[in-house]
Amino acid sequence: DVKVTQSSRYLVKRTGEKVFLECVQDMDHENMFWYRQDPGLGLRLIYFSYDVKMKEKGDIPEGYSVSREKKERFSLILESASTNQTSMYLCASSSIGSVYEQYFGPGTRLTVT
Amino acid sequence: AQSVTQLDSQVPVFEEAPVELRCNYSSSVSVYLFWYVQYPNQGLQLLLKYLSGSTLVESINGFEAEFNKSQTSFHLRKPSVHISDTAEYFCAVTVNGNQFYFGTGTSLTVIP
Numbered sequence: 001d002v003k004v005t006q007s008s009r010y011l012v013k014r015t016g017e018k019v020f021l022e023c024v025q026d027m028d029h030e031n032m033f034w035y036r037q038d039p040g041l042g043l044r045l046i047y048f049s050y051d052v053k054m055k056e057k058g059d060i061p062e063g064y065s066v067s068r069e070k071k072e073r074f075s076l077i078l079e080s081a082s083t084n085q086t087s088m089y090l091c092a093s094s095s096i097g098s099v100y101e102q103y104f105g106p107g108t109r110l111t112v113t
Numbered sequence: 114a115q116s117v118t119q120l121d122s123q124v125p126v127f128e129e130a131p132v133e134l135r136c137n138y139s140s141s142v143s144v145y146l147f148w149y150v151q152y153p154n155q156g157l158q159l160l161l162k163y164l165s166g167s168t169l170v171e172s173i174n175g176f177e178a179e180f181n182k183s184q185t186s187f188h189l190r191k192p193s194v195h196i197s198d199t200a201e202y203f204c205a206v207t208v209n210g211n212q213f214y215f216g217t218g219t220s221l222t223v224i225p
Contacts, residue, residue, distance in 0.1 A: 004156070031210065031211065033213070035215075040122070040217055041217060042119075042203060042215045042216055042217035042218050043157075043203065043205075043213075043215040044215075045212065045213065048211060048212070050211060056211065058212070090156060090157065092157075094210065096210070100145055100147075100162075100164075100207055100210035101147075101159055101162065102157075102159070102213065103159075104149075104156035104157040104158070105156050106154075106155060106156045107155075107156050
């Protein structure tokens with residue numbers, strides 16, 4: 001089975017802190033994604049990556065950056081956390097060969113105080 | 114650009130009753146369509162997908178969805194729901210597998 005793991009299920013940070021969210025997949029997928037999920041807004045794409053060191057902005061990249069140094073790992077970085085970044089963050093991966101099916105991690109619920 | 118509308122944010126239904134969760138999309142090009150389910154405190158799981166071919170697609174747990182190009186819809190149906198179907202359901206579209214667009218979700222609550 002495909003497994004997508006996220007480094008933390010729950011995280012509490014203070015305003016202004018630098019925050020790293022890590023995502024690892026074990027199926028050699030080319031594509032990886034970061035979403036945030038908010039009530040009434042569904043999932044919104046922050047960034048995605050289709051290869052190592054490659055990244056593309058999604059719909060809401062402001063305040064975030066990403067890093068993909070290895071194929072299996074995709075990190076989301078909040079340079080200076082703010083309270084409006086309190087949310088559920090979901091990582092996903094997909095393979096070109098699986099015809100776009102995305103596999104999701106369990107999510108990280110981030111609270112910024 | 115593509116967009117997805119899920120018309121119902123909450124759907125309560127009695128156990129063993131039928132249910133339909135509505136999804137409409139807008140796109141000027143051909144799309145691939147998906148339904149994902151999210152159980153409490155879990156990530157999203159693929160329920161079913163339409164890529165091409167038969168417009169009626171089925172999942173292993175009794176759900177089905179029909180792609181209607183003229184109506185730009187991909188409604189999800191189940192003839193008889195169970196308590197275990199209580200979850201959040203998301204409709205999604207993509208053109209190229211890079212950019213996915215999700216609806217705002219429908220919370221299905223099955224009442225005993």
